Each structure stands twice: as C-alpha cells, then as structure tokens.
Amino acid sequence: MRFRSQISQGYRVYAVAGTNTVSFGIDATEADTRGLLGFAVERVDVSEDERYYLQGFKVFPSVVPQPGEGTVVSTHGHPVQSFVWDDFTAKDGRPYQYVFHPLKGKPKKLDRSAQPISIAVKTEPLFSKSEHDIFFNRGVASSQAYARRFGNRKPSELQPAQRRRALEWLSRSLDDAMLKFIAQARSGDTLFGCFYEFRYRPVADALRRALERGVELRLIVDAKLNGGTDADGAALPSFPRDENLQLLEAARIPRECVILREAKPNEIAHNKFMLLARGPGAEPAEVWTGSTNVSEGGIHGQTNVGHWLRNPEVAAHFRAYWDVLAADPGSKGPGDDSRRKNREFRESVERLLTTPAGEAEIPRGTTPIFSPRSGSAVLEMYARLVDEAKSLSCITLAFGIGDSFKELLEDNDAQSHLAFFLLEKEDRPNPQSTKPFVALDARNNVYKAWGSFLKDPIYQWTRETNALTLGLNQHVSYIHSKFLLRDPLGTDPIVVTGSANFSKASTNDNDENMLVIRGDTRVADIYFTEFNRLFNHYYFRSIQEAAREREPAGDRALDDQTLFLAEDDGWIARYGRGSLKRKRVEMLTSMEGFEQG
Numbered sequence: 001m002r003f004r005s006q007i008s009q010g011y012r013v014y015a016v017a018g019t020n021t022v023s024f025g026i027d028a029t030e031a032d033t034r035g036l037l038g039f040a041v042e043r044v045d046v047s048e049d050e051r052y053y054l055q056g057f058k059v060f061p062s063v064v065p066q067p068g069e070g071t072v073v074s075t076h077g078h079p080v081q082s083f084v085w086d087d088f089t090a091k092d093g094r095p096y097q098y099v100f101h102p103l104k105g106k107p108k109k110l111d112r113s114a115q116p117i118s119i120a121v122k123t124e125p126l127f128s129k130s131e132h133d134i135f136f137n138r139g140v141a142s143s144q145a146y147a148r149r150f151g152n153r154k155p156s157e158l159q160p161a162q163r164r165r166a167l168e169w170l171s172r173s174l175d176d177a178m179l180k181f182i183a184q185a186r187s188g189d190t191l192f193g194c195f196y197e198f199r200y201r202p203v204a205d206a207l208r209r210a211l212e213r214g215v216e217l218r219l220i221v222d223a224k225l226n227g228g229t230d231a232d233g234a235a236l237p238s239f240p241r242d243e244n245l246q247l248l249e250a251a252r253i254p255r256e257c258v259i260l261r262e263a264k265p266n267e268i269a270h271n272k273f274m275l276l277a278r279g280p281g282a283e284p285a286e287v288w289t290g291s292t293n294v295s296e297g298g299i300h301g302q303t304n305v306g307h308w309l310r311n312p313e314v315a316a317h318f319r320a321y322w323d324v325l326a327a328d329p330g331s332k333g334p335g336d337d338s339r340r341k342n343r344e345f346r347e348s349v350e351r352l353l354t355t356p357a358g359e360a361e362i363p364r365g366t367t368p369i370f371s372p373r374s375g376s377a378v379l380e381m382y383a384r385l386v387d388e389a390k391s392l393s394c395i396t397l398a399f400g401i402g403d404s405f406k407e408l409l410e411d412n413d414a415q416s417h418l419a420f421f422l423l424e425k426e427d428r429p430n431p432q433s434t435k436p437f438v439a440l441d442a443r444n445n446v447y448k449a450w451g452s453f454l455k456d457p458i459y460q461w462t463r464e465t466n467a468l469t470l471g472l473n474q475h476v477s478y479i480h481s482k483f484l485l486r487d488p489l490g491t492d493p494i495v496v497t498g499s500a501n502f503s504k505a506s507t508n509d510n511d512e513n514m515l516v517i518r519g520d521t522r523v524a525d526i527y528f529t530e531f532n533r534l535f536n537h538y539y540f541r542s543i544q545e546a547a548r549e550r551e552p553a554g555d556r557a558l559d560d561q562t563l564f565l566a567e568d569d570g571w572i573a574r575y576g577r578g579s580l581k582r583k584r585v586e587m588l589t590s591m592e593g594f595e596q597g
Contacts, residue, residue: 002016003119003120004595005117005118006118006596008115008116009031009032009102009115010032014027014588014589016529019092019126019526020090020126021087021088021529021532022086022087022529023086023529024086024100025084025586025587026083026084026100031102033569037103037107037565038075038565039085039102040075040077041087041099042100042116045096046097047094057073057144058081059078060078062107063077063108064078067460069462077110079565082581083575093122093123096120097119098118100119106567124522127180130522131309131311131520132308132517132522134307134523134530135173136174136304136481137174139302139303140534141465141472142452142464142466144464145169146464149166149169150169152470154470155472174299175203175299178299179203181276181286182206182274185276186213186214187213187215189276189278190217190277191215191274191275192318193217193219194511195222196240196269197243197244197295198240199243199247199294199296200294200295204247204248204251204253208251208253211253218257218259219253220261220322220325221244222240224238224264226238226239226265226266227242263328263331263341264342265333268511269510271499271511272293273287273513274289275322277315282319283312284312284318286309286311286315287311287318288309289513289515291483292305301470302472302477302479302480307498311366314367317352317370321370329344342372349370350373353368355378356516359381364518365518365520366516368516369498370512370513370514372509376404379402379503382404382484383402383405388486389419389487390417390490391418391587392487392488392489393418393419393485394419394420394484395483395484395485396482396534397422397479398424398481399503400423401421401427401440405502406440410440414443416445418447419445419447420446420447422450422479422538423451423479424450424451424479425451442580447539451477453541479534479538482498482500483496484502485524489528491592493521495523496515499514
C-alpha cells in the first residue's frame with residue numbers, strides 16, 4: 001500500500017509498504033533545510049505496545065571517532081542523512097506510525113525543536129485470501145546481519161538450534177509458504193509438480209505426507225542424462241538428475257507418481273511450479289510458481305521469490321502446460337528426427353494460449369507465458385517493457401544483460417525514465433567476443449548493482465561472506481530471481497515474474513513459465529519494496545568493489561563522507577539535480593494511488 005503524510009513545515013513523507021519492507025521518500029522542496037543534520041526516525045507499533053527510535057550504522061565522527069565492527073546507534077542521536085530511507089525490519093500485516101524528527105544544531109547539541117512529520121503505514125499480510133501472495137527469501141547471506149548473528153559460519157557448522165535460526169533468518173518464511181501450499185491439499189485433491197531441482201528434503205517429505213492422506217501426486221522432474229567425464233577421466237554426475245532421483249527414493253515417493261523429463265538433454269526443464277487441483281474432477285484451483293528451486297540454496301541462499309496464485313483460469317492453463325510436458329516431448333537424441341520433434345513441441349506450447357506481443361495487448365489481471373517457443377517476440381516484449389516505461393523500470397538478471405535490452409536502451413539519455421538493473425555479476429566486456437561492448441550507465445539513466453560483498457572490514461562494517469562460501473550455492477551465488485517491473489509505483493503497474501532468465505535460451509529452448517500481472521498495485525508494491533531492498537543492499541557493495549579494483553593498494557575505497565555522517569548540512573548538496581540520490585527521492589515522491597497517512 002502507498003501512503004502520504006500531511007505537510008509539516010514544508011516537509012511531506014511518502015511511503016510504499018510491502019510485507020516486511022517499507023520504503024520512504026521525503027519531499028523537502030518547500031522546507032527550510034538550512035542547518036539540517038538529518039532525521040531521527042521513531043516507530044510506533046501499537047500491536048506490540050512499543051515506541052522507539054530505529055537504529056542505524058553511520059555516526060558523527062566527533063561523537064564516535066572510531067566506531068567498531070559492532071557499533072550500532074540510535075537515529076535519536078545519529079540521524080538519517082537522507083531523503084530516502086527504508087525500514088527492513090517491519091512485520092507483515094501490521095499498522096505502524098513513523099515519526100520523522102528534523103534535527104539541526106550540532107552533533108553534540110542537537111536542536112529537536114522542529115515539528116516532526118508523522119505518517120501512518122500498514123504493511124501487507126504475508127498470507128492473505130487475495131489472488132496473490134508473494135514470498136521473498138532474505139537473499140543477503142552476504143550481509144552485516146548474517147556476520148553479526150552467525151559469525152559468517154556455514155549453517156552446517158552451527159549447533160542445531162542456531163542452525164535452525166540461521167536457516168529461518170535466511171529463508172524468511174519462503175520455505176514455510178511452500179510447505180503451506182502443499183499442506184492445504186486434502187484427500188481427493190491432486191498436486192501436480194514440475195521441478196528442475198528437487199533436492200530439499202522437507203518439501204519431498206511434505207509431498208509424501210500429502211500422498212499418505214489421500215492426495216493424488218503427479219510430479220515431473222528434470223532427469224536429463226548430461227553427465228560425462230572430466231579432464232582426468234573422473235565421472236561427472238548428471239545434474240540435477242542424480243540428486244533428484246536420490247531424494248525421490250529417500251522420501252519414498254513411488255515411481256508411478258513421477259515422470260522423468262529426459263528429452264532434449266542439452267536443454268533444461270527449468271520450471272519450479274506446483275498446481276493444486278480440487279476434488280475427484282481435479283479442477284485446477286491454485287498455482288505455486290516463481291524462481292525458487294526445491295533446494296537448500298534456492299530457499300536459503302541466492303535471491304528468490306515464491307508466488308502463490310489463486311486463480312482457477314490461470315491454473316487451468318498451467319494444467320494444460322503440465323499435460324504437454326507429461327509426454328516428455330522433444331528430441332530424445334541424435335538421429336531422432338530432432339528438428340521436427342522439437343518444432344512440434346514448441347508449437348504445442350504456443351497453441352496453449354495467445355501471448356501478448358506488447359504492452360498494449362497485455363490485459364488487466366494475470367497472463368501466463370510458457371516456453372519453449374519459437375522466435376524472439378516474447379523476449380523483445382520484455383525488453384520494450386523495460387525501455388518504454390513512463391517513469392521507472394526494474395529488472396533482475398541472473399545471467400547478464402541480453403542484447404535485446406541493450407539495443408533498446410542504448411539510445412536513452414539522462415532525461416529518459418529511470419531504470420534499475422540488479423545483476424549476478426558486473427556487466428563487463430567479454431574478451432572472447434568480437435562484438436562491440438555496449439555499456440548502459442547513468443548516461444542512459446540506467447543504474448546497476450551486482451552480487452558482491454565486503455571482503456574486508458571498513459570502519460564499523462565487518463567482513464562478510466557469501467552463499468558460495470556458506471556452501472548454499474555453486475553457480476549463482478547472489479541474484480537468482482527473475483522479475484521485471486514496469487512503472488511499479490503508478491496506477492497501472494506491470495509485473496513479470498517466474499522461472500525464465502530473460503534470455504534466448506529461456507525463451508526458445510528451456511521449459512519455463514512466467515506470469516505477466518497488470519494493474520495489481522498490491523503485487524507491484526511487494527515486488528518493488530523487495531527489489532528496492534536488494535538493490536540498495538548490493539549497490540553499496542558494488543560501488544565498494546569497483547572502487548577497490550580501481551585503487552587496490554588504498555587503505556579505504558570509500559571516503560569519510562560516505563562512511564560517516566556529515567557534521568553540517570553539506571550532505572544535502574549530494575541531492576543536486578541529476579544525481580541518483582535526487583532521482584530516487586523523486587521516484588518515491590511521484591508515486592500514485594496513495595492513501596492519506
């Protein structure tokens with residue numbers, strides 16, 4: 001939900017609330033900001049009968065000249081020096097009152113006489129009875145919070161009670177939601193599943209329990225024979241086939257419940273969805289989908305989202321798609337009339353429903369898109385959604401920025417709409433490629449963050465780890481989610497989310513599914529606040545990583561201005577016209593469809 005405060009001495013606060021994150025923008029264009037040292041932020045939680053100032057990391061150097069790795073301060077004495085701010089500690093489905101206190105004076109003698117700005121906010125419930133529920137894991141094993149709570153240790157190395165706490169903190173209810181989806185199935189219902197990785201024992205056990213209480217179970221799992229030998233002649237397993245089959249056996253899921261997806265061994269059966277069908281007629285009712293593989297790393301490591309959709313019409317499309325896949329379509333190998341069989345498979349997927357060709361053809365509500373399919377029309381539509389947004393677009397990309405996106409955004413300039421890209425790795429020239437490298441950056445009004453972490457302590461920030469070092473992920477350690485937001489803070493937002501990586505392979509070759517959701521501001525608010533959380537987390541670390549590469553011998557890659565609070569109002573100058581800071585403020589203060597808070 002979106003909220004706007006009353007004007008107080010020229011200040012007005014805007015807020016957009018997801019489930020656990022609230023993002024704020026402060027409009028100070030009519031306020032007297034001379035001498036402003038920042039804002040002390042107070043939160044009132046009526047449900048918990050609590051009222052207190054929220055915490056921060058940055059300090060005034062004259063007050064705390066040498067902050068340590070454990071330094072955490074209250075914004076009461078060390079204010080937020082920003083016109084944008086986020087609360088990542090909110091609880092879902094809860095009303096809050098936030099009070100922003102403008103502070104002037106001096107760090108050791110703060111003037112608190114200014115009238116505060118108060119805004120009432122309500123977060124979205126995690127579990128609701130609406131059409132959509134959305135569940136993001138933490139996605140930031142590389143964080144100060146994990147380092148402080150769990151000492152950067154692998155979950156497998158922790159004592160059982162602490163290990164449970166670490167995994168609960170990392171999953172942030174994503175696994176609970178997946179298990180709850182399964183648990184709702186009753187005797188006479190049917191659960192259909194379609195999985196790339198099927199390696200997480202709690203989900204397999206939950207499906208086995210469903211079977212035991214009379215639920216019919218029908219699963220498709222990736223079982224491609226793609227193993228071989230390494231350079232030394234050692235056998236390489238088929239992934240994820242071998243581990244998938246091992247878990248099916250360990251969980252005692254009968255083979256008659258399972259269809260092995262073995263055709264097209266050079267591509268991947270990349271779906272991660274479940275379908276609930278009700279009653280003896282197996283009427284499609286609800287779908288679980290998103291980017292989350294059924295694996296420990298998918299749930300607890302890299303960024304991922306699970307999307308619970310209660311829509312019988314869309315569920316029926318998923319059932320039709322499942323039926324196509326159940327025949328294990330496509331070529332079984334060389335000499336198997338490969339081209340014809342793969343073409344027939346793509347055509348059978350394309351016949352399931354009409355796919356919109358552009359923004360004008362996307363209806364309100366939810367439209368599924370399935371792969372594989374021929375041509376580049378769908379991928380080009382995704383690229384145009386990013387390029388043709390009116391004010392803001394956001395996208396997560398696990399495997400780099402595709403040519404379709406670069407070709408469209410290359411001619412954008414600093415006056416174009418704002419675009420944020422969250423990447424697994426920094427976008428760099430490929431020395432093996434002969435194609436000219438196209439760099440998207442602030443000149444195109446494009447800002448990028450990528451998976452990174454603090455390898456060394458910086459003042460009060462301690463050294464961090466990542467999901468690879470923690471043993472949670474092997475290939476994608478940071479950004480695995482696949483979603484796109486077009487004008488998410490407008491009244492007609494478009495959200496694209498699912499299993500596909502916005503690439504040619506995911507469109508033309510792999511088994512994939514996506515949801516295109518138009519006009520649902522609740523969905524957009526949840527996705528936007530989570531994107532904002534992740535982008536802000538990794539943007540700081542990306543800048544730090546890039547700066548260290550430029551000055552590898554330097555003691556500090558970031559200067560005191562970045563690490564400490566300013567002791568006068570000089571910080572406001574960083575919000576000059578054309579700066580990213582100014583653009584982020586305007587992004588939030590121009591939101592539409594808010595309630596008076």
